[in-house]
Amino acid sequence: MSGQAVNASLSRAFFALVRRDILLAFRRRTELLFPVIFLMVVVSLFPLGIGPGPQLLARIAPGVIWIAALLATVISLDALFRSDFEDGTLEQFVISGHPLTLIALAKILSHWLVAGLPIVLLSPLLALWMNLPGESLGVMILTLAIGTPILSLIGSIGVGLTISLKRGGQLLSLLVFPLYVPILIIATAAVMAASDSLPYTQFLGLLTAGLITSVTLAPFAAAAALKISLS
Amino acid sequence: MLSASQIVFERYFEPVFEPVNFDLKSGELLLVTGANGCGKTTLIRVLAGILHPTSGQLDLKAAGMAYVGHYLGIKDDLSVVENLRFMRDFLGTSGTSCEQLISQVGLTRVAEQQARTLSAGQRKRCALARLLVSEAQLWLLDEPYSNLDQEGVELVDILLNRHLDAGGACVLATHGAHRPQWAGTTDYHLVSGAAA
Amino acid sequence: MNVETAKTNKPRKNAFVMFIHKMGSPPWFYNFTGKFIPWFWAIFIVLTVWGLYLGLVKAPADYLQGESFRILYIHVPAAWMSLLIYISMAIMAFIALVWRIRIVEILAMTSAPIGAAFTIVTLAAGSLWGRPTWGTYWVWDARLTSELVLLFIYLGIIGLYNAIDEPRKAARAACLLALVGAVNLPIIHYSVKWWNTLHQGSSISLMGGSSIDTSMLWPLLIMAVATKFYYGANLLTRARVKLLEQDIRKAWVREVLKEKNG
Amino acid sequence: MSHTPFIIGAYSIGAIVLLWCAFAPLLRKKSITRDIRRLVQVEERSRDTNT
Numbered sequence: 228m229s230g231q232a233v234n235a236s237l238s239r240a241f242f243a244l245v246r247r248d249i250l251l252a253f254r255r256r257t258e259l260l261f262p263v264i265f266l267m268v269v270v271s272l273f274p275l276g277i278g279p280g281p282q283l284l285a286r287i288a289p290g291v292i293w294i295a296a297l298l299a300t301v302i303s304l305d306a307l308f309r310s311d312f313e314d315g316t317l318e319q320f321v322i323s324g325h326p327l328t329l330i331a332l333a334k335i336l337s338h339w340l341v342a343g344l345p346i347v348l349l350s351p352l353l354a355l356w357m358n359l360p361g362e363s364l365g366v367m368i369l370t371l372a373i374g375t376p377i378l379s380l381i382g383s384i385g386v387g388l389t390i391s392l393k394r395g396g397q398l399l400s401l402l403v404f405p406l407y408v409p410i411l412i413i414a415t416a417a418v419m420a421a422s423d424s425l426p427y428t429q430f431l432g433l434l435t436a437g438l439i440t441s442v443t444l445a446p447f448a449a450a451a452a453l454k455i456s457l458s
Numbered sequence: 459m460l461s462a463s464q465i466v467f468e469r470y471f472e473p474v475f476e477p478v479n480f481d482l483k484s485g486e487l488l489l490v491t492g493a494n495g496c497g498k499t500t501l502i503r504v505l506a507g508i509l510h511p512t513s514g515q516l517d518l519k520a521a522g523m524a525y526v527g528h529y530l531g532i533k534d535d536l537s538v539v540e541n542l543r544f545m546r547d548f549l550g551t552s553g554t555s556c557e558q559l560i561s562q563v564g565l566t567r568v569a570e571q572q573a574r575t576l577s578a579g580q581r582k583r584c585a586l587a588r589l590l591v592s593e594a595q596l597w598l599l600d601e602p603y604s605n606l607d608q609e610g611v612e613l614v615d616i617l618l619n620r621h622l623d624a625g626g627a628c629v630l631a632t633h634g635a636h637r638p639q640w641a642g643t644t645d646y647h648l649v650s651g652a653a654a
Numbered sequence: 655m656n657v658e659t660a661k662t663n664k665p666r667k668n669a670f671v672m673f674i675h676k677m678g679s680p681p682w683f684y685n686f687t688g689k690f691i692p693w694f695w696a697i698f699i700v701l702t703v704w705g706l707y708l709g710l711v712k713a714p715a716d717y718l719q720g721e722s723f724r725i726l727y728i729h730v731p732a733a734w735m736s737l738l739i740y741i742s743m744a745i746m747a748f749i750a751l752v753w754r755i756r757i758v759e760i761l762a763m764t765s766a767p768i769g770a771a772f773t774i775v776t777l778a779a780g781s782l783w784g785r786p787t788w789g790t791y792w793v794w795d796a797r798l799t800s801e802l803v804l805l806f807i808y809l810g811i812i813g814l815y816n817a818i819d820e821p822r823k824a825a826r827a828a829c830l831l832a833l834v835g836a837v838n839l840p841i842i843h844y845s846v847k848w849w850n851t852l853h854q855g856s857s858i859s860l861m862g863g864s865s866i867d868t869s870m871l872w873p874l875l876i877m878a879v880a881t882k883f884y885y886g887a888n889l890l891t892r893a894r895v896k897l898l899e900q901d902i903r904k905a906w907v908r909e910v911l912k913e914k915n916g
Numbered sequence: 917m918s919h920t921p922f923i924i925g926a927y928s929i930g931a932i933v934l935l936w937c938a939f940a941p942l943l944r945k946k947s948i949t950r951d952i953r954r955l956v957q958v959e960e961r962s963r964d965t966n967t
Contacts, residue, residue, distance in 0.1 A: 236550035243547035247536070254535040315529025319588075322506050322525045322598075323549055384834055388814060388827045398813055402831060405806040406838050409845035416852055437841075448834055451751075455826045458509050469820060471900055510754075710923075721919040725926040732930065771937040778933070779926040786919050888938050895941040898948050908956065911949060 240325050241333045248337035251310075258306075263345045266299040270353045281358045288357035289367065289418035290411075295353070296346050296371060297378065297407055301400050303342040304382040307334060308453065312390045317457060327450035335376075335383045335446065343375035363421035366431075370414040373434045380438075380445035381406050387452025410437060459484055459596055459627045460505065465514035466651075467497070467504050473651030474500045477514065480646060482627050484595075487618070487640045490631040492648035498631035499528065501648060502600045505629060520627070522549075522594030526602055530585040534574035538565055538584050541573060542591050551593045563587045563613060578605040586617060597621060597628040603636050611636055678757045680897045681906040687890040694887035701880035709873030722786040723870075729779035731877040732772045733797070736804060739769035739885060743811075744836035747829035757893070759825035760900075762832065763815050764892035768885055770808035776801050796850040800843050807835045821900055 252259055273291045274284060311317045311334075320330045350371050354364050385403040389395030417430030465478040475497035482488050490498050503509045505516065506525045532541050542556040560569045563583040568576060573584065582605050589597060602614050615638045618628060622640055630638065637643075709727035746762035749755065780798050781791045792798070811828050818824035901907050 239550055240548045243544060247533075247544045247548075250540075251533060251535050310533075313529070314533065315527055315531035316533065317531075318503075318506070318508055318525065318527060318529065319531040319545075321508050322523050323592075324522065325548075384831075388831055389817075391823075392817055395817075398810075398817055401806065401813055402810045405803045405810065405842070406834070408803055409838070409841045412845045412849040416849065444837065448830065451830055452827065455823060455830060458820075458823055458826075468822075471821070471904070722922055724919075724923050728927055728930045767940075768937060771933050775930045775933050778929040782922045782926040782929070786922055884934065884938070888941070891938075892941045895945045895948065898945065898952075902948065902952055902955065907952060911952060 237325065237329060240323075241329055244330060244333040245337045245340075248334060249340060252337070252341040259341055259345075262299040262303040262342050263349055265302060266295050266346060266349060266353070269295040269298055270356060274356070284358045285360060285422070288354065288359040289363075289415040289422070291357055292350060292353050292359075292367065293370075293374075293411055293415050293418075296350075296375060297404070297411065299346060300342065300375065300378040300382060301403060302396075303338070304379075304386050304399060304403070305396055306342075307338045307379075307383055307386045308390050309386075312453075312456070317453065321454070321457065327453060328446045331383060331387070331449040331453065332442075332446040335379050335449070338383070339376050339379040343379050346375055347371045359418075360422050362424070363418050366421035366427055367418050369431060370417050370434060373431065373438050374410050374414045377410050377434075377438050377441050378407060380441040380449075383449040384445055384452055387449045387456060389456075390453070391456040410434070413437070459486075459518075459520045460629070461517045462505070463515045463517075465501075465504060465516065466512050467500055467509060468512040468651075469500075473512075475651050476649040478646075478648070480644070482596075482629065484625045484627055485622055486627050486642040486644065487622055487638065488627075488629045488646055489637060489643055490629060490646045490648055491634045493650070494633060496648045496650040498633075498648055499600050502527065502598050502629065502631050506598050518596075520594070520596035522592060523596045523598060524589045524592040524594035525598045525600075526582075526585045526589055527600045530581055531588070532573045532581055532584050535572060537572055538569045538576070538587075541584060542587055545588050545591050549592055551591060553593055554590070556587075556591070559587045559590045562590065562617075564609070579607055579610055582606055583610060583613070586614065590617070595626050597626065597630075599628060599630045601632055602630065603632060615639065678755050680757070680901055680904075681910065683757050684894050684897055684906075684910060687894060691887050691890050691894075694883045694890070698880050698883040698887060701876055701883065705873045705876035705880055708869075708876065713869050713873060720786070722783055725779050725783040727873050727877050729776060729783055730874060731881045732775040732779060733801065734878055735881045735885060736769055736773040736776050736801065738882075739765050739772060740804065740808075740832075740836070740839065743769060744832050747832040747836075750829050751826060751833070756822070757897075759822070759829060760893050760896045761889060762829055763811075763825050764889055764896055765885075766808055766811045766815070766828070766832070767892070768888050770805060770812060772881070773801055773805040773808060777805065794850070796847040799846045799850070803842050803846065804839065807839070811835070 270291060273287070277283060277287070308317065311320070321327060347368060350368050351364060354367055359367060382399075382403050385399050385406075386395075388402065389399045392398065413430050413433050417427045417434070420427040420430065459482050461481040462478050467474050475492075478501060480488060490501060492498055500509065502525070504511050506523060507516075507518075533544075536544065538560060539556055542559065546552065546556060557566075557569070560566055563586050565580060565583050565587065568580060573581065576584065582602070586602070589599075597618075599614075599618075603611050606614065618630075618638050619640060622628060622642065705727065710724055713724070715721050715723070743762050743765040746758050746765065750759040750762050777798065780801070784793055784798075785791050811831050814831055815824050815828035818827055898907055898910075
């Protein structure tokens with residue numbers, strides 16, 4: 228096969244996989260809603276626990292929404308490879324001869340589309356609840372739009388490593404939360420800077436750099452992790 | 459097509475089976491037999507490239523590999539046709555139509571049903587159809603006869619004979635209740651590593 | 655087609671592979687390292703006694719921090735070790751993943767608990783230093799926060815290693831995690847540092863005044879060398895025990911224990 | 917405020933953690949040795965009954 232033909236067949240495989248995963252997700256529509264509902268419940272707990280003072284809520288809004296997004300992502304992560312691992316589909320992928328890295332990337336992309344994107348879309352409502360100042364709402368959405376794919380990418384490594392364990396969920400959170408620290412810091416700093424009317428573009432730049440780095444590195448690590456978990 | 463020399467795989471620091479050597483050529487069938495727990499499944503998974511052998515050389519010169527194992531790799535939430543269509547798109551093969559393959563394995567009646575509604579035997583047939591979708595030269599079959607009725611067992615043999623006739627090759631692991639009839643069959647009796 | 659009965663002939667290997675094989679052979683490693691361990695412990699003890707004598711008795715009190723600066727003789731070497739062990743673990747993890755050498759896998763994995771121990775010491779000593787200096791046991795300053803995240807990563811590696819049953823698979827998974835952590839640690843470190851300045855965290859520098867008296871520096875260096883010998887001795891001890899544990903059914907383990915019992 | 921308790925505290929925590937870290941593998945080794953001895957005994961007994 229010529230190089231071009233190989234590329235064509237790889238991109239066909241990539242999109243076939245993304246399409247299948249989204250189709251599968253929509254076959255289980257209710258499960259699709261769980262992370263979103265979880266996110267709303269977690270955020271709504273903060274005013275209840277801290278008190279409804281609008282100023283205090285506005286101050287902690289970026290942190291609260293982002294931490295809730297981290298938690299929602301982590302609980303949805305297990306679904307990233309679980310069913311393909313358990314029913315033997317992953318073995319079929321390995322044997323197909325397509326690079327596992329590409330397969331991991333396709334699965335991460337579809338995971339973000341069904342679990343990350345809803346978080347981004349829901350964030351205006353959460354910002355409203357948390358009394359986040361209007362001018363920083365746009366930045367909040369932007370940080371989530373750039374940041375949640377990073378969460379899926381880094382998380383995929385953790386899932387790949389824990390997928391062969393029966394109850395890998397708790398271990399998974401121990402593995403990935405420390406790796407999420409820089410994203411949390413930079414993203415919330417951007418939103419806080421925007422609320423204080425300070426420049427924030429440099430933070431978005433850092434986040435984007437993080438996204439580019441993790442897109443190039445994380446799928447390789449996730450593929451290696453899956454290979455280990457299959458053995 | 460596939461040759462193995464001194465393949466060893468260790469688990470918990472013990473070799474699973476005695477070192478494996480063979481040289482499989484086009485049109486040949488390697489029939490791996492042995493008692494339960496002698497490592498047939500492990501060997502097939504090593505040959506498939508899912509497991510990395512602890513030592514030894516594997517030499518693969520086949521246009522594509524296909525594998526049917528204990529876990530069939532069929533998505534419960536997709537119908538039989540959808541399962542096969544996905545695999546066809548994913549592998550980039552486009553020879554025969556999926557409907558035709560489904561009728562070959564006798565699943566036409568349930569083609570549009572979700573795979574979760576199928577019986578174990580029907581699922582196995584679905585996996586066999588995927589084997590055909592892959593258009594692979596080398597088949598790795600781990601207990602292909604299990605869960606199948608008499609008709610299903612014959613189906614496996616028919617498909618296998620056709621595949622080998624067309625220049626394919628196959629490694630088939632079975633615990634030996636039924637054996638396929640093919641002139642170019644070699645028996646490989648796998649010995650558990652613990653026996654040594 | 656020919657199927658050989660493969661019972662006897664061992665795979666042939668060239669000289670280099672044979673050498674690597676010998677280095678990685680468990681009985682050889684077990685006996686070879688056994689000779690070093692007592693020496694490492696001896697050097698560690700001598701250096702520690704000397705360093706602590708200089709640090710706790712001889713060195714004068716710091717004019718800024720008073721007596722509490724003496725905590726630094728354990729805090730700073732432990733902090734250095736927590737990072738150094740991570741680096742050494744990550745390098746060994748890389749080697750283990752690429753070349754699948756069992757002994758290196760074991761060394762990488764037995765490094766993790768030692769690194770975690772030093773991280774705990776760093777955190778405890780740091781917060782006990784913080785009480786007289788900052789007036790509180792815990793301050794989210796950059797160094798302590800980074801160490802805390804480092805501890806979580808160590809715990810994740812140990813947890814993953816112990817959660818997977820098959821030892822080789824567990825080691826490979828945890829080695830991969832160690833490498834992922836190694837890529838992330840500098841990013842975590844700098845982001846935490848920067849986060850700290852952003853939120854105007856405490857800015858008292860660890861080393862007190864700008865210039866350090868040599869009488870204060872010597873014990874620090876001696877302790878830093880001593881902890882390296884501790885790491886070496888502890889690592890080899892743990893690796894040997896791990897080998898015994900994994901090869902419990904192998905003949906060489908019996909030989910070794912029989913020899914020891916006379 | 918006297919700093920001495922904090923210094924003593926820091927060094928004793930350090931000593932406890934590092935000592936435990938050093939002795940844990942030795943305890944492990946002791947239990948492994950016991951396991952091996954038991955294993956050898958079981959094997960010898962089964963060999964005796966076989967012959």
